Amino acid sequence: MTPFAYVKLDDPDAVVAHLAATPGARVIGGGTTLLDLMKDGVEQADELVDITGLPLTGIVEGEDGLEVGALATMSAVARHQVVRARLPLVAETLLAGATPQLRNMATIGGNLLQRTRCWYFRDPGFAACNKRSPGSGCSALEGEHQRHAVLGTSDRCIAAHASDLAVALVALDARVDLLGAAGPRSLAVEALHRLPGDTPERETELAPGELITRVVVPFPAEAARWAYRKVRDRASFEFAVVSAAVGVEVADGLVVGARVALGGVATKPWRCRQAEAALVGRAPGEDAFRAAADVALAGARPRPGNAYKIELARCTLVRALADVTTEVAP
Numbered sequence: 001m002t003p004f005a006y007v008k009l010d011d012p013d014a015v016v017a018h019l020a021a022t023p024g025a026r027v028i029g030g031g032t033t034l035l036d037l038m039k040d041g042v043e044q045a046d047e048l049v050d051i052t053g054l055p056l057t058g059i060v061e062g063e064d065g066l067e068v069g070a071l072a073t074m075s076a077v078a079r080h081q082v083v084r085a086r087l088p089l090v091a092e093t094l095l096a097g098a099t100p101q102l103r104n105m106a107t108i109g110g111n112l113l114q115r116t117r118c119w120y121f122r123d124p125g126f127a128a129c130n131k132r133s134p135g136s137g138c139s140a141l142e143g144e145h146q147r148h149a150v151l152g153t154s155d156r157c158i159a160a161h162a163s164d165l166a167v168a169l170v171a172l173d174a175r176v177d178l179l180g181a182a183g184p185r186s187l188a189v190e191a192l193h194r195l196p197g198d199t200p201e202r203e204t205e206l207a208p209g210e211l212i213t214r215v216v217v218p219f220p221a222e223a224a225r226w227a228y229r230k231v232r233d234r235a236s237f238e239f240a241v242v243s244a245a246v247g248v249e250v251a252d253g254l255v256v257g258a259r260v261a262l263g264g265v266a267t268k269p270w271r272c273r274q275a276e277a278a279l280v281g282r283a284p285g286e287d288a289f290r291a292a293a294d295v296a297l298a299g300a301r302p303r304p305g306n307a308y309k310i311e312l313a314r315c316t317l318v319r320a321l322a323d324v325t326t327e328v329a330p
Ligand SMILES: Cc1cc2nc3c(=O)[nH]c(=O)nc-3n(C[C@H](O)[C@H](O)[C@H](O)COP(=O)(O)OP(=O)(O)OC[C@H]3O[C@@H](n4cnc5c(N)ncnc54)[C@H](O)[C@@H]3O)c2cc1C
Pocket: 026, 027, 028, 029, 030, 031, 032, 033, 034, 035, 070, 071, 096, 097, 098, 099, 102, 105, 106, 107, 108, 109, 110, 111, 112, 113, 114, 162, 163, 164, 165, 210, 211, 212, 213, 237, 238, 239, 240
């Protein structure tokens, strides 16, 4: 591992000023993924700025919804009473990710900014990776891409986004509050992550040195029911092969509101608005769910090794929709 300096700061403005004045400095939250990537030579930093002392760990019921400090740990958010009562989808996705030990260290901001699990990206022994080394090619296109994305891909990169929580947050219309050299601003979580396009190395809309300070999650309608279905290789800690976060509100036998987002199949947390529109006005049931799932996956562009994800995602979505309605799952 390349030597690096370490500093711990306890004021957000001081962190932003320090990052602006110190090229090569990177912030570290729980460190559960950044340190791995540095040890493997995938990421570099001349200096790590420890932000775990910032006063950004609060979890508060605010006017716009639940306000979660970016330094709150995954565990603290998942067990919070208000989260469990009013945002069970958030608790569910957090508990579906990583391990208890990791969740005790990992922060909400770090979770959203974790990088892909593409094995070529994470192993510098493979020279060709446009995300790690722009312009070098993509080893996954003709290589082992069973775990890669089928939605939102480009000819430069097909890496899947890894965060479970982010899938819930896009379904819930959450936003992130940011602080950078240009001051504070907010972004929808849906707009935080970029599609790979021609620049897969640029994964988010964050400006250099910009911090996530807070995540704000609107409270959904009380009548809606929510579920997260995650398909993975084993029940213990493992990333999603495919996942679906759904929320459905039914009145007088018809769907009157729907939220659908997919994980594991796309290059960013994937909101499926057309699938939501396809559900509204229909009676909940297998026909409506299958039609919505077809719409959600209509734009998929598989490679030979990951085409199975399309049918797996359809079935996962149908099951998740069945979970939140009275229909028996097919
Ligand atoms: C074995 C294992 C299994 C896992 N399984 C899952 C899983 O199933 N599902 C899942 O979703 N995740 C999973 N993870 C990923 C885990 O959730 C992340 O490692 C963790 O959430 C990252 O949070 P952190 O605070 O440790 O981030 P760090 O490692 O500290 O930072 C990650 C990145 O975010 C940046 N950063 C951190 N905080 C901020 C901030 N506030 N503002 C700006 N930049 C910031 C850092 O500079 C760095 O680039 C797994 C990880 C491991 C090691």
